[in-house]
Amino acid sequence: MPISGHTGRRATTLAVAAAVSIFGTLAVPVAAEAHGHQKPKTEDLQLLAINDFHGNLEPPAGSSGTIKETDPATGQIVSTPAGGVEYLATALRQAREGKRNSITVAAGDIVGASPLLSGLFHDEPTIEAMNKLGLDVTSVGNHEFDEGAKELLRMQNGGCHPVDGCFGDDNDFGGADFQYLAANVTSEKTGKPILKPYWVKTVRGIKVGFIGATLEGTPNVVTAEGIKGLKFGDEVETINKYAKELKHKGVNSIVALIHEGGVPTGATYDYDCGANGAGISGPIVDIAKNLDPAIGAIVTGHTHNAYACSIPDPQGVPRSVTSAASFGRLYTEINLKLDKRNGTIVRPSVTAANHVVRRTVEKAPDMTELISYYSKLAAPIANRPLGWIGADINGRGSADYEKPLGDVIADAQLAGLAAADKGGAQIAFMNPGGIRSDLVYKASGSEGDGVVTYGEAFTVQPFTNMMQVKTLTGAQIIQLLQQQVSGGNEASPKVLQVSKGFTYTLDLTKTGAARVLVDTVKLNGSPIDPAGKYRVAANEFLAGGGDGFPAFAAGADKLVGASDLDLFAAYLGANSSASKPLPVPAKDRITLVGGGQDNH
Incomplete structure (x- = not known):
């Protein structure tokens, strides 16, 4: 049962957390x-x-x-x-x-x-x-x-x-x-x-x-x-x-x-x-x-x-x-x-x-009991190892637009959907808001440092969105990049994470769509052809135009693939081992002019 009522709540007697600044009294007439x-x-x-x-x-x-x-x-x-x-x-x-x-x-x-x-x-x-x-x-x-x-x-x-x-x-x-x-x-x-x-x-x-x-x-x-x-x-x-x-x-x-x-x-x-x-x-x-x-x-x-x-x-x-x-x-x-x-x-x-909410206070016993109960039920699935990492791979904490874990996820999606019978993807894009946590090297359980468990992978990719591959023209891809920093996303850019081989420059000294330097948009070193056609992978949320990206919804020849979590798990297993853990990506796909900021 919940702790009920608002008057005379029975409170646990514990050490008081460190005091913080208080929003000042508003001395205004009413x-x-x-x-x-x-x-x-x-x-x-x-x-x-x-x-x-x-x-x-x-x-x-x-x-x-x-x-x-x-x-x-x-x-x-x-x-x-x-x-x-x-x-x-x-x-x-x-x-x-x-x-x-x-x-x-x-x-x-x-x-x-x-x-x-x-x-x-x-x-x-x-x-x-x-x-x-x-x-x-x-x-x-x-x-x-x-x-x-x-x-x-x-x-x-x-x-x-x-x-x-x-x-x-x-x-x-x-x-x-x-x-x-x-x-x-x-x-x-x-x-x-x-x-x-x-x-x-x-x-x-x-x-x-x-x-x-x-x-x-x-x-x-x-x-x-x-x-x-x-x-x-x-x-x-x-x-x-x-x-x-x-x-x-x-x-x-x-x-x-x-x-x-x-x-x-x-x-x-x-x-x-x-x-x-x-x-x-x-x-x-x-x-x-x-x-x-x-x-x-x-x-x-x-x-x-x-x-x-x-x-x-x-x-x-x-x-x-x-x-x-x-x-x-x-x-x-x-x-x-x-x-x-x-x-x-x-x-x-x-x-x-x-x-x-400092972790120096005592734990609430009823919450410890609840966590223990569900942890035991989840353990057979949560503790299954998927792969290894050599250091922390951050997906949310970095102040840069390009997140190391964003690179890994986009690469996983490209790898899983590149085959002709899987969609023939040439490029993969990942929305930054869909990356819900970091991959942390130090073990929080008994699996050992550097081991990535299914539970940790799920925390990073919890939506289990189905993947899609669509055909977009080069002009639509450029429009997609511009939508990151214009329209509803201009004030707070939503910079997509991109798969290996795709590169471009964002000039943050400019405004709106002009921030994307069109002549720098390249795939495997070759400029994107506005009239050309490319197979592009994204999760179903992005592919449907979510987060202010209607250019995705205009894509053709849709093929539905595996879930984003399944592709992430498969990539970790295929590209890492205890002796050769997955390295932290270099963050060399999006070049920034004029600095960057964090996105939520």
Whole structure:
């Protein structure tokens, strides 16, 4: 059973994690103070928030399991190990200590793109973990739709998987004890939200409403099958609509949970965004500036970034906008006061800070038990060795556009689909967001250093997308490269990982499509012929035009191949051994002019 309730939660007595900077009090006038000079009677409320957990029950490996912070002794930015649900549960429980009222919330992608320990069991272990650590409510994220709306509803309501049945000793999966919210996700048939648009909790007689939404652009980042029969509405329009409805029902304290986010200028988890959110960019800025002023705080996600910022509302009043990075490495603590007279959030009272989920605290025993239980069930599959690596091969931590692990994955796809009867692929492209982790040399289990297990490969490629090979003209390939850095991808480029033999230059001193230097695009040293035809491999998500690449969808003569994970596993087995492990690629396929940046 989950840790229930918000008042008087029984917390584990443990050492308190290191203190972090706190988002400053917003000294701004609000309607609640316009009734005279008498100090309003208020009720304190603590919100604890996470986002983009992605089924990371065990501590994430490699760069995905660290948080950047400033070393107080040296002033240097360092990477601190963080995350793991055993530590997250402890951190949240101790954060609740002494708090009269506490609600735990999330901003989507709790499941989906998960490591094997959760993904093998269709993320049931993660739902169980969220129940145990006391999650109360969350918005949906785009990855909640990876397996379609019916599977999302099963996550909420419970029941055995329709194909794989029930797992373990239980007769049935009970579903989430917390509430999923999907205000802007409606059925094409009924026009109604597929899940509740909002959730209301009464705190000492004061009603507090939570509205949950995901990004309007979800269809661009999920396979067509996953969002079949659904519509995704405008975030601002939808949230404001339900804020009005809540106020009509007498709910004047409102919090928005939005699976959409921003990109802070600073690298550390406690970076100060400055006055009026000057240090943050991205879609969340315009969203926050246009949401109803009655919304007292905004919890966000999707970009996997860490921030606790202030962005002005439509009346110019600063409002708290937060995100706790991803994978359970941080949690956000938001403290606010509720006015007992009119039930509003006293906006000057709102403070917010991110806290590192450090692995120096004690593990939560109930989470250790849950991980142990599912680890035993998964062991026969997870521990099977696939190949060997000679050093860490990073897929997410590198600040360069070309990721070493991206090269390996693209090479694996090309190798598996190059034969004429497999599609005759000449080039393979891999989307960077589909690389979910690093391959780490040091063993986390008993397999030995350098050994890559099936479980580790699955963590890198968890979607099991089927591969496709299509015919594209040289002009379409150039258009594809330009789409990486133009249109919807111009502000935050999505640079595709490319297979060996394919090379080109990106000039980041230019803007838009001009960043691709067309005369440098070559295959095996020969310039790409705009009129020529080439066989190009990509996973089904990319091949369908996902991530803002419509040029892929225009390809012809489609052939469907094996899954991306199967090709990755086969490549590791065929190209490495204990005596000759797979080396780290040289990253010599994409030449950059003007620097690079990280992508999520």
